Amino acid sequence: MGITMSHLKEMFRERQYKLTAQRQIVLQAFLDHQDEHLSAEDVHNILRNQSSEIGLATVYRTLELLSDLGVLQKMNFGDGRSRYEINEASTTRHHHHHLICLACGKVKEFEDDLLETLENAVARKSNFKIVDHQLKFYGYCQECQEK
Amino acid sequence: MGITMSHLKEMFRERQYKLTAQRQIVLQAFLDHQDEHLSAEDVHNILRNQSSEIGLATVYRTLELLSDLGVLQKMNFGDGRSRYEINEASTTRHHHHHLICLACGKVKEFEDDLLETLENAVARKSNFKIVDHQLKFYGYCQECQEK
DNA sequence: GTTGATGCAAAACTTTTGCAACACG
DNA sequence: CGTGTTGCAAAAGTTTTGCATCAAC
Numbered sequence: 001m002g003i004t005m006s007h008l009k010e011m012f013r014e015r016q017y018k019l020t021a022q023r024q025i026v027l028q029a030f031l032d033h034q035d036e037h038l039s040a041e042d043v044h045n046i047l048r049n050q051s052s053e054i055g056l057a058t059v060y061r062t063l064e065l066l067s068d069l070g071v072l073q074k075m076n077f078g079d080g081r082s083r084y085e086i087n088e089a090s091t092t093r094h095h096h097h098h099l100i101c102l103a104c105g106k107v108k109e110f111e112d113d114l115l116e117t118l119e120n121a122v123a124r125k126s127n128f129k130i131v132d133h134q135l136k137f138y139g140y141c142q143e144c145q146e147k
Numbered sequence: 148m149g150i151t152m153s154h155l156k157e158m159f160r161e162r163q164y165k166l167t168a169q170r171q172i173v174l175q176a177f178l179d180h181q182d183e184h185l186s187a188e189d190v191h192n193i194l195r196n197q198s199s200e201i202g203l204a205t206v207y208r209t210l211e212l213l214s215d216l217g218v219l220q221k222m223n224f225g226d227g228r229s230r231y232e233i234n235e236a237s238t239t240r241h242h243h244h245h246l247i248c249l250a251c252g253k254v255k256e257f258e259d260d261l262l263e264t265l266e267n268a269v270a271r272k273s274n275f276k277i278v279d280h281q282l283k284f285y286g287y288c289q290e291c292q293e294k
Numbered sequence: 295g296t297t298g299a300t301g302c303a304a305a306a307c308t309t310t311t312g313c314a315a316c317a318c319g
Numbered sequence: 320c321g322t323g324t325t326g327c328a329a330a331a332g333t334t335t336t337g338c339a340t341c342a343a344c
Contacts, residue, residue, distance in 0.1 A: 018298060018343050040334080055301040060334060076223040080309080081333060099275045110269055122257055122284055128246045130286035137269055139277035165318050165323060187309080202326040207309060227334075228308060 002086055003071055005031075011069060025052045026062045030072065030086050035096075035109055037075065037083040075134065077107055089132050097135040103144035110137070149233055150218055152178070158216060172199045173209045177219065177233050182243075182256055184222065184230040222281065224254055236279055244282040250291035257284070 008027055012019045029046045030038065038046070044059050063084055066072040073087040077100055089095060095115065099108040115133060123130045155174055159166045176193045177185065185193070191206050210231055213219040220234040224247055236242060242262065246255040262280060270277045 016298095016344090020299065020343070022300070053301095057302075057335080058300055061299085074225060076225070078221065078223070099269070099273055099277070101275070102278070108273065108275070110273060112265075112269075114265055118259075118261055119284065122246070122259075123286070126246055126255065126257060127289040128248070128255070128284065128286040129292055130246070130284050131249070132285040134283045134285070136281045137266065137275065137277050138279040138281070139270070139275040142274040145276055163319090163323095167318070167324065169325070200326095204310080204327075205325055208324085 002031075002034075002088060003027075008071065011071075015069075017065070022054050022058050023062050023065070025054065026059060027066065027071065030084070035085065037077070037085050037107060039081045039083050041081070043084075073132075073134075077105070077136075079105065095133070097137070099137045099139065099141070101141040101144055102138055103140055103147075106141055108141065149178075149181075149235060150174075155218065158218070162216075164212070168199075169201050169205050170209050170212070172201065173206060174213065174218070177231070182232065184224065184232050184254060186228045186230050188228070190231075220279075220281075224252075224283075226252065242280075244284065246284045246286065246288070248288040248291055249285055250287055250294075253288055255288065 005024065005027065008024070009019055011017075012023070017023075025047055026043060029043050033046070036042075040056065040059050040063055043063070044054065044056050047054050047059075063072060063074075063082075067074045067084065070087055070089075072084045073089070075083050075085065075098075077083060077098070095112055097110045097112050099110055100106075101108075112135070115135065119130055119133055122128070152171065152174065155171070156166055158164075159170070164170075172194055173190060176190050180193065183189075187203065187206050187210055190210070191201065191203050194201050194206075210219060210221075210229075214221045214231065217234055217236075219231045220236070222230050222232065222245075224230060224245070242259055244257045244259050246257055247253075248255075259282070262282065266277055266280055269275070
C-alpha cells in the first residue's frame with residue numbers, strides 16, 4: 001500500500017501548504033510511472049505531453065517539497081541529474097534497491113528486507129538515529145555480459 | 148593496504164597512459180586526505196594551496212580516468228556535486244559505507260564486511276554480474292539528536 | 295483580501311569540450 | 320619527434336532565484 005492522492009491532501013492541510021493543481025499532477029505523474037526513477041525533465045515532459053502545462057522551475061520546487069515531506073526519495077545514478085521515486089519507506093517497511101549496469105546504465109530493481117538487522121547494528125554502534133538506507137549494486141546485466 | 152603511487156605508475160605503464168605530474172598530484176591529494184570525499188573543486192583548491200598549479204578541467208579529466216581505472220570511486224551525497232574517494236575495493240575486500248546526517252549533512256564512515264552474502268544472493272537471483280556495491284544510511288548524528 | 299505559489303527569464307553552478315601549446319615516452 | 324595531455328575559455332546542462340502575476344484558502 002503506497003501513498004495516495006488523499007494522503008497528500010491530508011499532509012498538505014496539516015502543514016498548511018496550498019494544494020495547487022501543479023502539486024497534484026506532479027505526484028500523479030509518479031503514481032502513473034511506478035518504479036521509473038523520473039528526473040525533473042522527465043516529469044516536465046510527461047506533464048506537457050498530457051497537456052498539463054507546468055513550469056520547469058515549479059517542477060523542481062515541487063520535487064524538493066515532496067522530498068522534504070518524505071513522499072519522494074531523491075537519488076542519483078551517476079547520469080548527471082537527480083532522479084526521484086515514490087518513497088515506499090514512508091508508508092511501509094518494504095525496501096527495494098537498485099542494480100546499476102556499468103555498461104549500458106540500465107537500472108533494475110531488487111526487492112529486499114534483509115537489511116533491517118544490519119541497520120539496527122549500525123545504529124547501535126554509531127550513535128546515529130537511522131531513518132532510512134539506500135543500497136546500490138554495480139555490475140553487468142545479463143545482456144551486456146553476453147556481448 | 149591501499150593503493151600507492153607505485154601501483155599507479157605500474158598501472159599507467161601497462162596501459163600506456165602518460166605519467167604526468169598532474170595525475171600524480173591528484174592521486175597524492177587523495178592519499179593525503181584519506182576518508183574525506185573530495186569534490187573536483189576540493190582537489191583543485193588543495194593543489195593550488197600547496198602551489199601545485201593545475202587546471203580545473205584537468206582535475207575533472209583525471210578524476211574520470213582514475214575512476215575508470217577503479218582507483219577512485221565516484222559518489223554522490225546529494226550536495227549537487229560528485230565526490231570521490233580511494234576505492235579500497237580495488238586492492239582489498241574491505242568495504243566501508245556512509246552514514247549521512249539529514250540535519251547537518253555530515254558524512255561518517257562505517258566499517259562493514261557483512262554484505263558479501265547478500266551480494267551473492269542478489270547476483271544469483273538477478274543474473275547480474277555484480278562487481279561492487281554502495282550502501283548509505285540516512286539519519287541524525289548524535290550532536291543533531293541532542294538539539 | 296493575504297499570503298504563498300507559479301512562470302518566466304536570468305543567474306548560478308557543475309561538468310564537458312574545442313583547440314593551440316606543451317611534454318612524456 | 321609524435322601523440323597524448325594540459326590549460327584556457329567557451330559551451331553545455333542542470334538547478335536555483337528574483338520578481339511580477341496569479342490563485343488557494
